[in-house]
Amino acid sequence: MEKTLTQTSTSKIHVEKLNLFYGTHQALFDVDIKVKPQSITAFIGPSGCGKSTFLRTLNRMNDLINGVTINGKVLVDNEDIYADTVDIESLRKRVGMVFQRPNPFPMSIFDNVAYGPRLHGTSKKAQLQEIVERSLRQAVLWDEVKDRLHKSALGLSGGQQQRLCIARLLAVEPDVLLMDEPTSALDPISTLKVEELSQSLKSSYTIIIVTHNMQQAARISDTTAFFLNGKMVEVGETNSIFTAPKEKQTEDYITGRFG
Amino acid sequence: MDTRSNFHQSLEGLQADLLNMGKKVEGLIHDAVQSLVNMDKQLAEEIVASDDLVDDMLLSIEESCLRLIALQQPMATDLRIISTALKISTDLERIADHAVDIAKVTIRLSGQELIKPLVDIPLMAEKAREMLVQSIAAYTERDVDLAASLAQKDDEVDHLYGKIFQEVRGMMGTDIEDNRQLIHLLLVAQYLERVADHTTNIGESVIYMVVGKRKDLNV
Numbered sequence: 486m487e488k489t490l491t492q493t494s495t496s497k498i499h500v501e502k503l504n505l506f507y508g509t510h511q512a513l514f515d516v517d518i519k520v521k522p523q524s525i526t527a528f529i530g531p532s533g534c535g536k537s538t539f540l541r542t543l544n545r546m547n548d549l550i551n552g553v554t555i556n557g558k559v560l561v562d563n564e565d566i567y568a569d570t571v572d573i574e575s576l577r578k579r580v581g582m583v584f585q586r587p588n589p590f591p592m593s594i595f596d597n598v599a600y601g602p603r604l605h606g607t608s609k610k611a612q613l614q615e616i617v618e619r620s621l622r623q624a625v626l627w628d629e630v631k632d633r634l635h636k637s638a639l640g641l642s643g644g645q646q647q648r649l650c651i652a653r654l655l656a657v658e659p660d661v662l663l664m665d666e667p668t669s670a671l672d673p674i675s676t677l678k679v680e681e682l683s684q685s686l687k688s689s690y691t692i693i694i695v696t697h698n699m700q701q702a703a704r705i706s707d708t709t710a711f712f713l714n715g716k717m718v719e720v721g722e723t724n725s726i727f728t729a730p731k732e733k734q735t736e737d738y739i740t741g742r743f744g
Numbered sequence: 745m746d747t748r749s750n751f752h753q754s755l756e757g758l759q760a761d762l763l764n765m766g767k768k769v770e771g772l773i774h775d776a777v778q779s780l781v782n783m784d785k786q787l788a789e790e791i792v793a794s795d796d797l798v799d800d801m802l803l804s805i806e807e808s809c810l811r812l813i814a815l816q817q818p819m820a821t822d823l824r825i826i827s828t829a830l831k832i833s834t835d836l837e838r839i840a841d842h843a844v845d846i847a848k849v850t851i852r853l854s855g856q857e858l859i860k861p862l863v864d865i866p867l868m869a870e871k872a873r874e875m876l877v878q879s880i881a882a883y884t885e886r887d888v889d890l891a892a893s894l895a896q897k898d899d900e901v902d903h904l905y906g907k908i909f910q911e912v913r914g915m916m917g918t919d920i921e922d923n924r925q926l927i928h929l930l931l932v933a934q935y936l937e938r939v940a941d942h943t944t945n946i947g948e949s950v951i952y953m954v955v956g957k958r959k960d961l962n963v
Contacts, residue, residue, distance in 0.1 A: 702815050727819045729956025739819045741748035 496560075497522040497661060497691040498543060501542045503557035505538060505547065512538050514716045516548040516557070522660075525683060527702035527723065530712035531738070534599070536695045539712065540663050544580035544694065547575055561661065578605070581659040588645035589638035589653075594621075596632050597638045597649055601657035616656050625682050642673020643670035648682060655686075662686065664694040668701065680705045699739055704728045711735045750953040751816045755825055757882075758808050762829050762836075766880040769836045770873060772798070772843035773939060777869035779850040781862055783790035791843055796811065798840040805833040821873035821953075828953040832883065835942040835949075836881040839876065842942075849928045859915065859922055865932055868904040872939040886954050891947035895961040901940040902907060908933040 505513035513535045520526050529537035538547065545566060547553045559566050566576055578601075585591070588652070589597050598600035598617040599607075607613060614677070623629040626648040638649055647667060654662060664683070668676040676698075683692055683705050696702050702709050703723060710720040720734040730736050737743040754911055779788040812818060818826055823894050834948045858867055875897050882891035916923055944961040951959045 699819065703819070726821055730820050736820050740822045741751070742746050 495522075497562065497565070499558075499560040500543075501558040501560075503539070503555065503559060505535075505715070506541060506554045508717070513542070516609060516717045518710060518717060520587075520633055520691060520693065521688055522691050523656055523689070524708060525687055525694065525706045526708040526710065526714060527706035528693065528695045528699075528704050528710050529699055529738075530718075530742075532697075534712040535715040536636055536710075536712040537665055539717075540582075540665055540693060540695050542662055543661070544577050544582060544744050548573065549558070560662055578657050579659050580661040580663060581654040581657065582663040582665065583647070583650055583667045585738075586670050587643055587650050589641070589646050589649050591637065593635045594638045594641070594649060595634040598652050598656045601653060604656060609742060611614075617652075620652040620656040621649075623655050623686065624648045625678065625685070630662065630731040642675070644671045644678060647671060647675065647679055651679075651682065651686075659690070661691045664692065666695055668698060669697065711738060712739070748816075751812070751818075751822070754808070754812060754816075755822060756952070758805065758812070758829050759825070761801070761805050761808065762832055763884060765798070765805065765833060765836050766883075767772050768794075768798060768801065769840045769843070770876050770880070772840050773846075773869070773873050773876065776843040776846035776850070777873075777936075779847055780853075781854075783850065783854060783858070785851055785854040788847035788854070791847035792851070795840060795844045797902060798837055802837040803832050805829060809907050809909075820835065824953045824956060828883075828949045831948050831949045835945045839939050839942050846932050846936045849932050853914045853925060854891040854926060855926060856921075859925055862929070864904055864908050864911070865929065865936070868901055868908070868933060871901050871904070872943070873938045875901070875940050875943040876946075879950070882947060882950045886950070888951050888954050891950040892959065892961065895963070896946040898940050898944045898962055901937060903929055905933050905937040 488598040496519040498511070498518070498519045500516055503513055516535075516539055528540060530536045540553060541547045543561070543566075549553065555567065561576070561580060566580075590600060592600075595617055598620050599613045602613060602616050607616065618627060621630060626645060629645060630649075638646065641649060647670075651662075651667075657738065668679050671679065680701060683694065686692060694702070694706065706723045708720065709723045709726040711718045711726065711730075711732075713734055719726065719730060719735045720740060721731070725731075726735065728738060730739065770816045772794065774843055775787055776791050779791065809826050818821075839841055873895055878890060878897070879894060881896075883889065890915065909930065912926045915926055948959060951957070
């Protein structure tokens, strides 16, 4: 049977029975999730529960780690991203990632944002300028940096750097943004700015965020998934998870009755 | 292991405060009906005076709830315990208001002789008071079945109210003073009917607190 993009599901991301091993140690057990497009999904759970590991399976970042084996299915737009035919570079362009610590390149603000488009073959100055401005505006950073675009990105504050990294990601026009604790190194106001930014990006992107901050998950996400010991214990509407979770393990974790 | 034991102790304190308020309000309802049955004006005046105390209890519980929400960002059961405390304390305060309403009827009718001995009103009052005790027990014991069984008792109270309404209508005549007394007694029955309704609200809050789902007990 011929594969078509719309055949199986309307989910942006559809994961089925995903297992992951670091060598012989199993880190993820039969994880299933469907992620709706134009939504924010938060992964919560204690350290070592597998939430970041799982996030990294969604754009094959775990491929970079020796000894990792994966079985199960990860579909993005109904396409198996672990199929042999998949071009990893183009996958990571569609499914981009923001990391815990902002990691701007040691170059100008402009060049940081233009880096991806240049890599992907855009060289016209006018076009690059347009992309840089649009991306910085989308990342709600433009007004703060428009007069210093050619200064080093390293001179920005931590919160600005993180939004720059988001702008850099947006410049290559991804569909999915994976955020791995994007505000854990930021002060509260910068954190709120990144949260606001995520909300405003939701209409155009599918966002998945790993966070240790349950209030953050509650504030910004539509769906929350709780991980424990490599298993996805519960996934549901954020509203339900934080007011009346179904599973006792979720309840114990989010109320702190859990050690 | 509880990683938020201080917070959870505060929650227990909140629940203890609510229980105290419940006991106080239960006493008020009991005394209010006694004041009417015995035409005890002094007792009625004490009830009217104690309204401020109940209002203070409500304010104090509200403040505790808001403080815990603002400072502790409660979630799941903890959040439901707090939102339930806010709702139950409001219902209790309304019940206390009705106790005061009944006491004021006693004061208005004082010096008059009752047209007839009160039979159904004390019966209704006793059922409403039992419902209050039961709703508070359901809260303390987290007993969903006990809370749900309030629905049936509420039907009994509604039935008694209907009976009193018919009786009063039948006794209405041309004597203005008698009619005035009858209207006041009908109001008392209405207050008691409302008290019972508030206890079903408490029952609904208890069910939501325990299972996280809503159930209508007053249909």
